[in-house]
Amino acid sequence: MTGATEKHRALLERALAELRHTLRSDVECACELERDWANEIIPVPGTCDEMMADLCERQLNLVRDIQAEIGGFAEHPEPQWLDDLIDGRWSLT
Numbered sequence: 001m002t003g004a005t006e007k008h009r010a011l012l013e014r015a016l017a018e019l020r021h022t023l024r025s026d027v028e029c030a031c032e033l034e035r036d037w038a039n040e041i042i043p044v045p046g047t048c049d050e051m052m053a054d055l056c057e058r059q060l061n062l063v064r065d066i067q068a069e070i071g072g073f074a075e076h077p078e079p080q081w082l083d084d085l086i087d088g089r090w091s092l093t
Helices: 006-030 050-070 080-086
Strands: 033-035 041-043
Touching: 006 041, 006 050, 006 080, 050 080
Parallel strands: none
Antiparallel strands: 033 041
């Protein structure tokens, strides 16, 4: 791990989990939603509400920064679309 001590790693992991959950909720509220091939509800890329886009982008950048520092999660409860957003495979606006 670069720059952070092991003592701080647990704190960063907890913060990352909370930020990912908050980002997921905000994106689901700010974007149009549709059902995918598996009948799961997913946000539509490029449909983020203009009023929420800046907040979601700041959260997204913070998640990316923390993941770059400590790595991502092997297992997590968040949907695949969130990983795809974080990885830059689609955009909010």
